[in-house]
Amino acid sequence: xxxxxxxxxxxxxxxxxxxxxxxxxxxxxxxxxxxxxxxxxxxxxxxxxxxxxxxxxxxxxxxxxxxxxxxxxxxxxxxxxxxxxxxxxxxxxxxxxxxxxxxxxxxxxxxx
Amino acid sequence: xxxxxxxxxxxxxxxxxxxxxxxxxxxxxxxxxxxxxxxxxxxxxxxxxxxxxxxxxxxxxxxxxxxxxxxxxxxxxxxxxxxxxxxxxxxxxxxxxxxxxxxxxxxxxxxxxx
Numbered sequence: 659x660x661x662x663x664x665x666x667x668x669x670x671x672x673x674x675x676x677x678x679x680x681x682x683x684x685x686x687x688x689x690x691x692x693x694x695x696x697x698x699x700x701x702x703x704x705x706x707x708x709x710x711x712x713x714x715x716x717x718x719x720x721x722x723x724x725x726x727x728x729x730x731x732x733x734x735x736x737x738x739x740x741x742x743x744x745x746x747x748x749x750x751x752x753x754x755x756x757x758x759x760x761x762x763x764x765x766x767x768x769x770x
Numbered sequence: 771x772x773x774x775x776x777x778x779x780x781x782x783x784x785x786x787x788x789x790x791x792x793x794x795x796x797x798x799x800x801x802x803x804x805x806x807x808x809x810x811x812x813x814x815x816x817x818x819x820x821x822x823x824x825x826x827x828x829x830x831x832x833x834x835x836x837x838x839x840x841x842x843x844x845x846x847x848x849x850x851x852x853x854x855x856x857x858x859x860x861x862x863x864x865x866x867x868x869x870x871x872x873x874x875x876x877x878x879x880x881x882x883x884x
Contacts, residue, residue, distance in 0.1 A: 700876035764813050
């Protein structure tokens with residue numbers, strides 16, 4: 659089944675403790691992206707990647723890192739999480755030029 | 771640059787009534803336009819997309835949307851609401867020609883009353 663898989667689905671952590679949210683897609687898509695969703699703000703792009711080893715900042719990149727060493731994987735790294743990063747995170751992938759993303763099921767992160 | 775405005779953060783309709791969710795966009799290049807639906811505690815699912823073919827686009831679950839360039843609009847409609855349509859709906863825009871950045875509106879929560 660074609661899908662984007664994120665892990666974990668739920669995560670509670672403490673301020674400053676490094677964490678990684680994994681994302682993997684099995685559709686051979688070139689384009690991958692991370693979004694965060696907050697009430698009243700919709701979805702905002704954090705980082706995106708147009709292919710292996712090619713990443714760029716989205717609209718809200720502060721406090722996040724990404725890497726794209728393989729086409730299928732695009733992990734999101736929070737080196738020192740803070741409470742304002744409490745949010746619902748979505749990974750998505752797209753075939754270049756086709757328009758439209760396939761989304762993962764989301765990761766609900768709480769930083770206390 | 772692209773942006774999306776969804777009019778109405780909450781819309782309430784009766785079961786069987788027309789659903790109309792409004793979306794206006796701004797784009798400096800010919801756009802691709804999308805509607806996504808998010809059911810509670812789930813990810814986003816693509817309802818339909820406009821990619822410069824027919825201006826009236828039919829999607830899943832009986833939804834459709836019409837691209838109106840002169841009005842920069844892409845409103846979502848369904849003739850008869852069903853209880854299962856209760857969800858949050860997001861309009862999104864990206865640029866044609868290889869730019870995959872997707873810009874979302876803030877969403878409209880649809881309530882369907884029995």
